[in-house]
Amino acid sequence: MLSDIEISRQTKSSPISEIANKLGIEPSELSLFGDTKAKIRLSVLDRLQGNLEGKLVIVTAVTPTPFGEGKTVTSIGLTQGLNAIGKRATACIRQPSMGPVFGIKGGAAGGGYAQVVPMEELNLHLTGDIHAVSSAHNLATAAIDACLFHESRLSREEYIAQSGSEPLNIDPKQILWRRVVDHNERSLRNISVGIGGNNGPVHDSGFDITAASELMAILALSRDLQDMRRRIGRLILALDTQGKPITAEDVGVAGAMTVIMRDAIEPTLMQTLTGDPCLIHAGPFANIAHGNSSIIADRIALKLSDFVVTEAGFGSDMGFEKFCNIKVRESGRAPDAAVVVVTLKALKANSGQESAKDINDQDMPRLQSGFANLKWHIDNVSQYGVPVVVAINRFPTDTQEELQWLKGAVAETSAFGCEISDAFCEGASGAEALARAVVSATEQASEFKFLYPLDVSLEAKLMTIAEAGYGAKGIALTPEARQQLNQIKAMGLDGLGICVAKTPLSICHDPKVKGIPTDFELPITQFKINAGAGFITALVGKVMTMPGLSVRPGYRNIDINQQDEIVGLA
Amino acid sequence: MLSDIEISRQTKSSPISEIANKLGIEPSELSLFGDTKAKIRLSVLDRLQGNLEGKLVIVTAVTPTPFGEGKTVTSIGLTQGLNAIGKRATACIRQPSMGPVFGIKGGAAGGGYAQVVPMEELNLHLTGDIHAVSSAHNLATAAIDACLFHESRLSREEYIAQSGSEPLNIDPKQILWRRVVDHNERSLRNISVGIGGNNGPVHDSGFDITAASELMAILALSRDLQDMRRRIGRLILALDTQGKPITAEDVGVAGAMTVIMRDAIEPTLMQTLTGDPCLIHAGPFANIAHGNSSIIADRIALKLSDFVVTEAGFGSDMGFEKFCNIKVRESGRAPDAAVVVVTLKALKANSGQESAKDINDQDMPRLQSGFANLKWHIDNVSQYGVPVVVAINRFPTDTQEELQWLKGAVAETSAFGCEISDAFCEGASGAEALARAVVSATEQASEFKFLYPLDVSLEAKLMTIAEAGYGAKGIALTPEARQQLNQIKAMGLDGLGICVAKTPLSICHDPKVKGIPTDFELPITQFKINAGAGFITALVGKVMTMPGLSVRPGYRNIDINQQDEIVGLA
Incomplete structure (x- = not known):
């Protein structure tokens, strides 16, 4: 199979003005940035005030592992799949940070045949936001x-x-x-x-x-x-x-x-490999911040599409919880369905079990043990009253026996559906089954519920997130955190929401604890006032807000060739 | 008279694609950034390889004063004036730094009726370079x-x-x-x-x-x-x-x-208030660096225009000297004429004389004393073999007697011509006389001369700049500088050019010395290797490479109003 940048470059994409036109944006509402990117003026929202809104689908995942679960691949693939089955669908994703592009993680444009193109524009300056x-x-x-x-x-x-x-x-x-x-x-x-x-x-x-x-x-x-x-x-x-x-x-x-920041408030329009619209806007981290792309991009996309697919950072305990309790509260727009992305590898890794087998090899005991993590995330999303579709992001090494077992196991849960996604290798056609399941899920009667009301104390809100959101027995505040909480109350900020900053690598605060953590208290070490964003961040242990470069960093592979093309961007 | 931003906003400008078309750039060579800015792809240079080049005019000035001499106003005004008399002229200027925009200096788009528009786009992110x-x-x-x-x-x-x-x-x-x-x-x-x-x-x-x-x-x-x-x-x-x-x-x-920096290498096309093309590209400081806009922008503009007007930072001892000895050496393209911008206020301030009179009031003795500074700059430019036109940037308070005397005094120098520029108040028509004088100057036979050859020692090059470039008796190196010079020679970099980093506020190293400094040695405190740029910077005393914010900074006035418009940008 070709590399991501090769696929991106070999695909003939349409001028972005055509994508905008197809989406229903007028030329006067568009600021072109070359042929591949355009900013959308917010005046579009005034014009479309009377339009009905499409369905909002949020893509979340099991607890992340070093293998990558392919949440962006699935979000972009689902958007491609929805368009392939005749629905007008738009993806709304975050702008990738350049730091990790030159560090170790690489870009965030999706991958394989489910990508935002051109990937080098998305991963570098984009439109400067x-x-x-x-x-x-x-x-x-x-x-x-x-x-x-x-x-x-x-x-x-x-x-x-x-x-x-x-x-x-x-x-x-x-x-x-x-x-x-x-x-x-x-x-x-x-x-x-x-x-x-x-x-x-x-x-x-x-x-x-x-x-x-x-x-x-x-x-x-x-x-x-x-x-x-x-x-x-x-x-x-x-x-x-x-x-x-x-x-x-x-x-x-x-x-x-x-x-x-006046221009930054306008979302950037790009396209998928199959010419479907994609809005890129804002990139708050899902550990220290709320980890979701912008309300403005969602609002515009909902007015112009049957379906809007957006992605929340990390597992459902992180980005999805914050989507519901922070973003929905500000936007007033609840999701109509959620997709929980899973891979066989992720479940095996989340089992916490050691095994002599390679993670790519069939290993039913480890898979079965790791399934608990997926079930936890399905139940977590379900408690918000949002129908869940599980998307199994297939890898070539996955066996039929494993996939069949997993589909059967999901059928026993509260999930509305479960489909295999082959978007990485097959693009739109590989995500059509998933797209159909998502369409059906959004047709269910559902009633969105916040996890906590705003008009209780910060401590009560935090307690609810810890207990209902992570399964903790309660919370434990350090003396410093206790003092900061009093200070925050004295400032009259008790009515704000809570954004928990914790490791994404476990449902609890300890990245080493896999599966479903039980019998723990959530230790709060510090509070950070985000009076502008409108929430109080509760820090659980040390949270990294500045990554470092490894001893073999990504930038070493990146260069221009003799034809002035970028090489080595992953 | 209206403020700069009011004039900028009240002027109906053409879509930038029309400006590009008029200039002779093909749509495939253009990346639009909204309606007002566009990047020009370097492929244009391949297509235009066979085109003849227009005339290159460099705008410099007397020793700068706190009043501002209006060099950018004159550059933009001259471009407008040249177009008004039927010449195809393009301005090439540096991209302003945002630091000073929010600090004290304000923007750098020109002013009055000689501006690059929209000034807020030029002064803020532009195209992200x-x-x-x-x-x-x-x-x-x-x-x-x-x-x-x-x-x-x-x-x-x-x-x-x-x-x-x-x-x-x-x-x-x-x-x-x-x-x-x-x-x-x-x-x-x-x-x-x-x-x-x-x-x-x-x-x-x-x-x-x-x-x-x-x-x-x-x-x-x-x-x-x-x-x-x-x-x-x-x-x-x-x-x-x-x-x-x-x-x-x-x-x-x-x-x-x-x-x-792959996209940054493409110059940005904007326009003047009268719809004339303006290329914005790069913004190196004129103290620590060479203070001139890009070679690429000049090359493109010269292939597409009869006249290219570009500006060099500070007085002719600074940006103009570096234009000739650094930029011309890399570009291979010498200027056909130079404009030395002067104001009556600048001459009075450069006299170094105290006076009970307000600087705006007629003051013949102070003006006559300050004239020596202008004469010095005319002679300085002339030694490069470049014909000089003096542009008197008129202020409303200037008296006829002062202006007449100054024109008469310039007539006694080696300057080719001298005209009053009213571009600030009158726009293109206020710069037509200047434009005609510049056209005539470029028709003179001229022979460009570097101040020094590259194949002598760094010390010899520096000595020539000090003596022929500033009128010093010689140079004095601190022991640290001496040691660094030896180190640089040991690295085999003796063949590079010299970029002197000194105060712009005097022809010599001491900002307090006005008029024409004599009987001094140029004290070199440090050398800085710029092996990538291709020159060695010789620091004369402390050179500021990071400004500070004042106690009453510019950002305090800047905001958006209820109509989402920017206010307070100067």
Whole structure:
């Protein structure tokens, strides 16, 4: 079989203006970025106000493993399959971060014959949204550090006279806003800044990868530009010497940050290998943030399609939970069906069992043991009142006996259906059966339920996520977390939602615990206020917000050849 | 009179595809970025290989003052004026840095009725080239720091086994490659990185503004993508423990950096207020780098226009000198005429005289004293064999007596002509007289001369710039600079050109010395190897490579209004 980039390049795709036209977007609503990408102006939403909305399908998965479950392949393949059976379907996915592209993970355009094309455009700058988020984020840091600098060198009277405003009295030990860069940059995790005469005061800082910026979550959750402006104004950048929050509005930088992100609020239209529309917009991480693409992209796609397929990060305990309890609450739009992606390899790995056999070989005991993880995710999704279709993402090494057993086992669960997806090798035709099952699932009567109401305490909300969302016995707060919780309540933010930042590699907090963890308390080590995004992040242990480059990093393979083409992008 | 952004917004401009068509670019050679911007594919150069080239006009100025001389206004106005008198003229200018846009300087789109439109597109992300430079630059830093990290934790044998390559033996005290961000970020000038367990080793680093990146100079000097790839491979990132240079090629990151900058190599087409083509490409600083827009943009524009107007940063001792001795040497294309921009205010300020009168008031003694600075710049340009036209950028407060005297004084110099430019208030018609004078100047027989040959020692080249370029008696090297010079010679780089990094605010090294400095030695404090760009930078005292935000920064005025329009961008 050809490599992803070879398939991407050998496929003759249509000019993006034709894709837009087919989707029902008018030329005046489109900003072309070359022939393969276009931004969609938000004015389209005014024009389409009266349109009925299509069905919303969310793609989630079992607990992730190092083998990759193929969630994006399945999302893109399902979109291709739905179009193949005569439904107008659009995919809505996140913009990949460039850091992992040059690190180890590679791109995020799907793969095989289920890809967004051209994959190198998706995986590199796209239309610049991540750069805009980085730039807006770092302007806020520059602003707060400049205030700190001028406040430290001037008396209150001088400061007022020269700046025309009151000093903010920033506490240099309480600067909450870090910096971001879209690279895997281990050595920037913790830094000391302001060194050298007249650059200070010296203080601690550090960089996260841009996908972990609160601004990325804001981009994904905003309904329009004015909403984004208000959210940016609410961002808490630091505390003053009295412990009071200093917002981006207080610093006077919220307007300029919004201006930097003005174009980023428009989703980018691309296409699948079979010419189906795909909206790429926002890329918040699913560990530290809510891990879902934008509300605006979903809204536009729903007005123009019979089916919208979107993807939530990691397993259903992570991105799907946050889709339901954070994104749906902001968008007002619940999903009509969910697809849980699984592979035989993932179940074997999730069994937690050691085996002498290669993971690609038939191994019924390990498969049967690992099935518990899939069942857990089916039940987890079902409790939201959303019909579940299991998609078995087939690999060439899968045996008929294994596949048959798995389909039979799923038939005993609460899942509405189960189909094998061959989208990677076969493209649209390999996903037609899955597409039919998804269509049927969305025709079921369903009633969406949030896991928790907003009008209970943060602690109660967190308890519900831990218990109903992960099967924990309860939660355990460190003294630091307890103190932060009190501080958050004192700020009047008790009514916000909760975003749990934990490992995606287990249903519980411990990545080593496979299968279905039982008899555990969820340990909360820290809270992080995301007043702009509109949630409080509860950190469970150490959560990585800045990846590092490995000793054999991906960038080494990437180059241009003598024909000026990109090579080595995976 | 309306503000710049009001004028920009009230002007009905043509779709950029029409501007491209008028210029002679085929649709297949264009990547649209919305309706107002487009990138031009380099394949246009192959198609136009046989075309004759137009005339190249370079716009420079007297020694800059805080009042602003209006060099971009004059460049854009002259382009408008040339088109108004029936010549096909294209402007080639640098992409403005976003840092100063949110800092104090404001944008760089020209002003009044001589602007590139839409000014907010030019001043913000444009088509993402600066972001691409930042990203490629910082990937190299991430790569070198990752190597350092893995080399420090692994034995040589482990490193080879895991990475598949030999360790580089990076000296952590000799990492020459810093980081960049496109913001005014004082607190990032000197930082300490790698802090905290398993992120290290801890070492010094710091950020420059992206315009100061060597990659920006490379972008401006490359002839095509393969040339850029070779230059990036030559970049020296660090020294090893034996003092030997470690290049981007050695680190294996040069290909990926080129891939990140693959689209950035295409110039961006915009238009003036009167619909004349304008190519925006690259933005190297004129203090630390060579301060001129790209060779590629000039090449394309020359093939398609009768006249190409381009601008060099700061006074003629800075950007113009580097245009001639660095850019022309790489492009092989000498200018046919130069415009020296002057204002009455600039001459008064350059007189160095104190006066009780307001700078806007008529003040013949101060004007006459300051004239020496203009005469110096005329003579400086003339020594390159390039005909000079003086453009007096008129302000409403200028008196007839002052203007008449100045025109008379210029007539006594070696300048070919002198005209008043009213482009700011009048647009194209205000620059027609200037345009006619420039056309005549380019019809003169002229013979371009470099200031120095490349095949003499770096010291001899530097001596010539100091003496013939600034009027110094000679140069004085600090012991550190002397040692670096020996090191550079030992690396076999003695044949490169010289880029002097000095203050633009005086012809000499001391910004306080106005008029024509005499009887001084040029003190060289440091050398910086720019092996990728292809020159050695000689630093004269401290040169700022990272601006700071003032106590009353520009970002405070910038916002979106209720109609989603940008306000406050100057």
